[in-house]
Amino acid sequence: MQAAGVRTAGTVLAAATVGLCMAAAPAMIPATAATTAPAIDLVDDRSRTVRLATPARRIVSLLPSSTETVCALGGCDRLVGVDRFSNWPPQVERLPRLGGLEDAQVERIVALKPDLVLATSSARVLERLDALRIPALALEPKTLDDIRRALEVVATALGDPAAGQAEWHRLSARIDAAARRVPPSMRGQRAYFEVSSAPHAAGAGSFVGDVLARLGMGNIVPASMGAFPKLSPEYIVRAQPQVILASDAALREMPKRPGWPALSALRDRRTCAFLPNAYDTLVRPGPRLAEAADLLVECLRTLDEARR
Amino acid sequence: MNGTAPPLQARGIGVTLGGVRVLDEVSIALPAGCWTAIVGPNGAGKSTLLSVLAGLRRPDHGQVSVGGDPIEALAARERARRIAWLAQQGEADGELAVREIVALGRLPHHGLFGAPGANDQRAIDLALEAAGATAFGRRRLGELSGGERQRALLARVLAVQAPVVLLDEPTTHLDAPHQRAVLCCITGLVRQHAAVAAVLHDLTLALAADRVVVMDQGRIRATGSPGDPALHAAIEAVFEQAIVIEPIGRTGVDGTAGTRWVAVPAP
Amino acid sequence: MRVKSGRDGGSTLRFALLLTAASAALLLAGLAAGSDGWSLAWTDEWMLVSEIRAPRSIGAWLAGALLGFAGAVAQGLFRNPLADPYLLGSAAGAGLGVVLVLAAGGAAGASIGLAAAGALLQAGLVGAAFAGALCGVGLTLLLARGAARPMSLLLCGVVVGVLLTALSDLVMLASPEAMRGKQIFLLGSTGFLGWTSTAVLAAVLAAVLPAAMRVSRALDALVLGEASARSLGVPLQQVRLLLVGTMAMATGAAVAQAGLIAFVGLVAPHLVRRCLSVAHGPQLALSAMAGGVLLLASDIAARTLVAPQELPVGVLTAVLGGIYLLALLHRRQA
Numbered sequence: 001m002q003a004a005g006v007r008t009a010g011t012v013l014a015a016a017t018v019g020l021c022m023a024a025a026p027a028m029i030p031a032t033a034a035t036t037a038p039a040i041d042l043v044d045d046r047s048r049t050v051r052l053a054t055p056a057r058r059i060v061s062l063l064p065s066s067t068e069t070v071c072a073l074g075g076c077d078r079l080v081g082v083d084r085f086s087n088w089p090p091q092v093e094r095l096p097r098l099g100g101l102e103d104a105q106v107e108r109i110v111a112l113k114p115d116l117v118l119a120t121s122s123a124r125v126l127e128r129l130d131a132l133r134i135p136a137l138a139l140e141p142k143t144l145d146d147i148r149r150a151l152e153v154v155a156t157a158l159g160d161p162a163a164g165q166a167e168w169h170r171l172s173a174r175i176d177a178a179a180r181r182v183p184p185s186m187r188g189q190r191a192y193f194e195v196s197s198a199p200h201a202a203g204a205g206s207f208v209g210d211v212l213a214r215l216g217m218g219n220i221v222p223a224s225m226g227a228f229p230k231l232s233p234e235y236i237v238r239a240q241p242q243v244i245l246a247s248d249a250a251l252r253e254m255p256k257r258p259g260w261p262a263l264s265a266l267r268d269r270r271t272c273a274f275l276p277n278a279y280d281t282l283v284r285p286g287p288r289l290a291e292a293a294d295l296l297v298e299c300l301r302t303l304d305e306a307r308r
Numbered sequence: 309m310n311g312t313a314p315p316l317q318a319r320g321i322g323v324t325l326g327g328v329r330v331l332d333e334v335s336i337a338l339p340a341g342c343w344t345a346i347v348g349p350n351g352a353g354k355s356t357l358l359s360v361l362a363g364l365r366r367p368d369h370g371q372v373s374v375g376g377d378p379i380e381a382l383a384a385r386e387r388a389r390r391i392a393w394l395a396q397q398g399e400a401d402g403e404l405a406v407r408e409i410v411a412l413g414r415l416p417h418h419g420l421f422g423a424p425g426a427n428d429q430r431a432i433d434l435a436l437e438a439a440g441a442t443a444f445g446r447r448r449l450g451e452l453s454g455g456e457r458q459r460a461l462l463a464r465v466l467a468v469q470a471p472v473v474l475l476d477e478p479t480t481h482l483d484a485p486h487q488r489a490v491l492c493c494i495t496g497l498v499r500q501h502a503a504v505a506a507v508l509h510d511l512t513l514a515l516a517a518d519r520v521v522v523m524d525q526g527r528i529r530a531t532g533s534p535g536d537p538a539l540h541a542a543i544e545a546v547f548e549q550a551i552v553i554e555p556i557g558r559t560g561v562d563g564t565a566g567t568r569w570v571a572v573p574a575p
Numbered sequence: 576m577r578v579k580s581g582r583d584g585g586s587t588l589r590f591a592l593l594l595t596a597a598s599a600a601l602l603l604a605g606l607a608a609g610s611d612g613w614s615l616a617w618t619d620e621w622m623l624v625s626e627i628r629a630p631r632s633i634g635a636w637l638a639g640a641l642l643g644f645a646g647a648v649a650q651g652l653f654r655n656p657l658a659d660p661y662l663l664g665s666a667a668g669a670g671l672g673v674v675l676v677l678a679a680g681g682a683a684g685a686s687i688g689l690a691a692a693g694a695l696l697q698a699g700l701v702g703a704a705f706a707g708a709l710c711g712v713g714l715t716l717l718l719a720r721g722a723a724r725p726m727s728l729l730l731c732g733v734v735v736g737v738l739l740t741a742l743s744d745l746v747m748l749a750s751p752e753a754m755r756g757k758q759i760f761l762l763g764s765t766g767f768l769g770w771t772s773t774a775v776l777a778a779v780l781a782a783v784l785p786a787a788m789r790v791s792r793a794l795d796a797l798v799l800g801e802a803s804a805r806s807l808g809v810p811l812q813q814v815r816l817l818l819v820g821t822m823a824m825a826t827g828a829a830v831a832q833a834g835l836i837a838f839v840g841l842v843a844p845h846l847v848r849r850c851l852s853v854a855h856g857p858q859l860a861l862s863a864m865a866g867g868v869l870l871l872a873s874d875i876a877a878r879t880l881v882a883p884q885e886l887p888v889g890v891l892t893a894v895l896g897g898i899y900l901l902a903l904l905h906r907r908q909a
Contacts, residue, residue: 096883097884099884099885101759102758102759102762102764102887103762103764103766103885103887104766105610105766105883105884105885106627106631106766106767107609107610107623107627107628107631108610108611108883110622110623110626110627111609111610111611111620111623122677122755122756122759122760123759124759124760124764124767125767127767127769128627128767128769131626131769131770131771132626132627132769200751226750226751226752227752228751229751230748230751
């Protein structure tokens with residue numbers, strides 16, 4: 001349990017902090033080729049244009065959120081390999097595991113003859129895949145906006161650009177629906193969302209912060225501090241968050257941290273603890289954020305009832 | 309090189325280390341074909357003098373000249389060809405074979421970028437032979453006994469074939485037969501007209517030299533032949549001890565005729 | 576397996592031949608060690624063999640050779656059998672270089688647009704690691720006021736290592752994205768070596784090995800001690816500077832291409848000296864070969880031990896090197 005929590009936290013940090021150049025728009029460029037089968041041009045986080053002759057049929061995903069994005073867009077059967085952390089949807093568990101971001105196995109990836117690889121900008125494997133002329137996209141959303149773009153890029157790669165927008169609207173609508181169920185007493189409450197015990201927080205500039213904001217919640221970490229900044233433990237004690245959200249394992253040990261018993265949110269149990277599977281949905285920048293929003297609201301409603 | 313100038317000459321050498329005058333107005337000349345032994349109590353400045361003579365330490369004042377040329381005007385390699393220096397109880401150790409060590413003596417001749425030629429190989433063979441180190445030429449320095457090691461390092465110095473040879477306590481840690489072997493090497497060098505200076509702890513060994521220099525507190529107190537009574541008196545004075553210096557036999561270390569002297573503390 | 580020094584050069588030649596044969600055999604094994612176990616069906620999977628296994632195997636050998644060479648230089652220069660190539664701040668320097676570029680890339684992405692930042696990252700990381708390693712060593716030299724005193728050089732190396740690591744930590748605090756990127760970049764790994772990396776590694780080895788071998792007699796002279804080496808007319812100052820330079824180049828290139836790989840640089844020269852007594856010239860070349868053999872063997876083991884999964888090669892060399900040193904210690908005590 002504890003180990004699982006720690007591992008998940010590590011994965012989250014991995015997923016959350018790798019991306020670098022996410023601020024500008026990795027938008028797709030409309031295919032302009034005048035040939036019979038129009039080629040598909042995709043622009044990734046590196047502002048690199050990757051051209052596919054046909055929609056991708058054999059996809060390797062090296063990031064859990066990309067795996068989930070592909071599957072949400074109905075491309076699950078086109079995945080031929082995933083990284084060792086991808087675990088949703090359950091059917092990807094059967095696929096070959098190709099290592100992580102730092103130790104992706106080039107040869108196994110190439111042997112699977114993929115026509116598209118989804119990685120992140122800082123993965124060393126990208127350089128090799130480029131040299132081997134295997135189409136590879138660096139996609140690592142940090143904000144909700146990035147998630148929308150990633151959905152569109154992947155949908156375009158799958159040959160159905162409209163599906164990306166549709167999936168985005170579905171996701172966005174579910175977050176809005178969840179927001180309407182947030183009890184009024186919880187609106188505007190300042191939250192602390194912990195992604196690792198270093199402690200790293202999900203700030204207002206991250207996709208987690210975006211979802212919280214759409215739910216009407218505040219954040220003790222302003223966007224100016226970065227998406228997932230490392231905080232001093234004192235910062236959190238001084239900020240006195242009104243709600244603390246973290247993995248179940250992390251929440252259990254929080255009262256043991258020096259000075260943290262002074263956090264009124266901890267004393268009054270205004271906390272949301274998430275088990276590993278639920279936590280994954282919260283910290284993976286993909287379509288499952290819809291479920292994450294529901295989970296958050298569920299917890300907020302419980303807190304509201306306890307208060308009465 | 310100036311034909312009439314001594315191979316090595318120092319004038320008015322002064323060295324101050326940490327506020328202490330280690331050498332004070334020391335002047336000394338090393339003539340060709342002559343072995344000079346330098347004796348004195350600990351801290352007399354013997355090793356410092358030797359390193360100044362070797363050009364390894366710049367004196368605060370004074371002048372060292374090699375064959376008439378100021379030592380600091382010589383290029384490092386030229387100086388190394390003219391002066392061979394053996395460090396006091398060398399820190400040398402390790403995996404190198406003795407022959408490789410001895411071959412280093414030829415470095416001043418063929419240079420860092422050059423390779424030893426036939427000439428150099430011959431010099432290496434001769435040096436190994438003269439130091440009695442031929443037998444263990446292929447063994448590692450680190451595997452040798454103290455005596456073998458000292459002979460290997462001495463061979464390295466001989467391989468330079470320099471006109472000036474400076475030895476800092478070449479007989480330390482050696483037993484009597486090995487001490488004798490070192491003295492034989494030195495007399496061999498002298499026969500080839502080298503100017504040799506050796507710092508020695510053992511007075512009896514020092515009295516086998518052609519000339520003895522007595523040092524104390526950074527100054528030269530006396531210079532003389534081993535039989536010189538004034539020299540004996542100076543030795544007693546600097547060691548602050550009654551020392552009996554007596555002649556024995558009539559045969560030198562290399563079998564030539566000459567008086568040998570022994571020095572022992574008086575009972 | 577001590578090769579007895581029977582004839583002059585004979586044992587050296589035999590040992591060199593042994594290492595060459597081992598390298599050739601391992602290279603063949605490297606071409607056959609596929610992701611799904613051993614495979615000799617090279618015509619069917621020519622692309623995998625020529626574009627992945629070949630550059631990876633040759634690159635691993637070259638990176639190992641650079642580390643073995645750098646280790647031999649370090650141990651000769653500092654007269655210390657425990658000296659290793661990362662001693663003079665090159666590892667910390669490479670780390671800082673990578674972190675700075677990652678952080679700059681992150682900041683640039685926000686201000687100058689993605690295209691420029693992306694290009695910076697693409698070209699930047701390898702170059703930054705290399706430049707960082709050189710700067711680390713340069714800073715050490717600066718602090719030690721040259722390479723004249725090995726002891727203060729060593730101490731300054733330690734100081735620079737701590738200092739630059741702290742600086743990296745500081746930068747990572749300001750831009751946490753860099754931490755993950757640094758971790759990814761510097762993990763000792765031979766899996767991402769392509770033909771370009773291989774060419775760079777080969778070029779650096781071809782430059783530094785002959786240069787260092789030309790002045791290797793100075794390392795031999797240093798065996799006699801500092802003063803004796805000077806008395807032999809060796810220009811120690813210049814030679815040390817040159818050697819530190821070659822060491823920094825070799826280490827920097829290896830780190831930039833393959834990350835931090837432990838112990839190869841320490842163990843390779845040890846192995847050579849154990850097996851035969853030889854002057855530093857051949858020792859440098861043989862240490863390079865031994866380093867190549869060690870890292871290539873580790874790479875193949877990393878690929879095949881848990882196939883179809885793969886071990887990070889840096890982890891493997893650390894374990895093997897640790898065992899070797901322990902065994903050595905045990906034998907010394909026995």
